[in-house]
Amino acid sequence: MAGSFIVFEGGEGAGKSxxxxxxxxxxxxxxxxxxxxxxxxxxxxxEAIRTVLxxxxxxxxxxxxxxxxxxxxxxxxxxxxxxxxxxxxxxxxCDRYLDSSVAYQGYGRDLGADYVRDLSLWATRNLVPDLTVxxxxxxxVGLSRVQSPDRLESEPIxxxxxxxxxxxxxxxxxxxxxxxxxxSQDKDAIAEQIQTRVATLLGMSR
Ligand code: TYD
Numbered sequence: 001m002a003g004s005f006i007v008f009e010g011g012e013g014a015g016k017s018x019x020x021x022x023x024x025x026x027x028x029x030x031x032x033x034x035x036x037x038x039x040x041x042x043x044x045x046x047e048a049i050r051t052v053l054x055x056x057x058x059x060x061x062x063x064x065x066x067x068x069x070x071x072x073x074x075x076x077x078x079x080x081x082x083x084x085x086x087x088x089x090x091x092x093x094c095d096r097y098l099d100s101s102v103a104y105q106g107y108g109r110d111l112g113a114d115y116v117r118d119l120s121l122w123a124t125r126n127l128v129p130d131l132t133v134x135x136x137x138x139x140x141v142g143l144s145r146v147q148s149p150d151r152l153e154s155e156p157i158x159x160x161x162x163x164x165x166x167x168x169x170x171x172x173x174x175x176x177x178x179x180x181x182x183x184s185q186d187k188d189a190i191a192e193q194i195q196t197r198v199a200t201l202l203g204m205s206r
Contacts, residue, residue: 003033003086004202005127007097010135011164012153013142014183015190019135020095022191023198027091030204035085038095039073043080046073054150061151063109067116070101075123082127091202097129099170104152107166108159131201133194134171135183139164142183 006023008016024034040050049069052058074097085092098120106116121128139160146153171178179197181190199205 003088003090003092004131005082005086005092005094005129006198006201007094007099007129007132008135009096009099009103009132009167010183011137011139011142011160011167013145014135014137015187016095016135018187019133019190019194020093022187023133023194024093026191026195027093027198032202033088033090035081035090035092036094037077037081037092039077039097039100040070041073042077042082042094043073046076049073054152056151056154059151063105063111066109067101067105067111067119070105071116071119071123074098074101074120078124078127094129097132098124099132099134099167102170103163103166108155108163113166129177131198132171132178133197134167134178134180135190136164136168136180137183 008020010016020036024036027034039046040053041047049072052061053066053069053073082092082094098117101120102113102117105111106113139157143149143153143157143160168180171180179194181193183190
């Protein structure tokens with residue numbers, strides 16, 4: 001039996017990690033086997049790449065090197081963690097995936113959405129999520145929740161606004177595979193909307 005691949009996307013401080021954890025707990029309470037993971041990271045090499053990508057030590061990293069490193073980490077992650085878990089029938093819940101690269105590198109860094117998407121599709125042998133939950137928040141609000149900004153969080157507000165707009169466009173182009181949520185709502189209300197959609201995806205009775 002093949003599993004299901006669910007991804008959380010959104011800007012900084014949108015509450016992805018909180019909602020990812022709530023969904024995973026709920027699925028487990030329904031007797032489902034859940035594998036929780038995140039990007040960049042999720043494998044030993046991926047976590048090492050994450051350190052390079054987020055460290056304020058590497059402020060001069062070129063945009064293309066940045067895009068390649070995210071794709072490299074993602075290729076490792078897909079091959080070593082996500083695909084094996086899906087093949088075993090698990091539900092994989094992942095904090096960020098391919099659309100983060102399209103939004104942050106493709107649009108944010110202006111590298112071209114198609115190039116960046118194709119790079120990740122090549123790296124992952126075309127592994128795409130069954131459902132992506134987009135938590136949409138005004139970057140002013142999201143960034144104000146960030147305690148110690150990393151390299152990407154330190155980018156100017158205009159960059160984060162481009163990223164937000166990109167996520168909204170990506171989701172609008174393929175509504176069957178996206179759930180867009182206003183992340184300024186109460187956390188339990190958001191969790192409920194996510195559960196309803198995931199229950200439909202998995203054919204669960206509620
Ligand atoms: P994340 O760990 O989700 O940080 P946070 O919890 O603060 O949102 O993501 C790390 C950063 O990496 C975040 O600023 C988004 C960025 N990112 C990209 O630019 N491209 C990508 O492909 C991914 C996965 C993340």
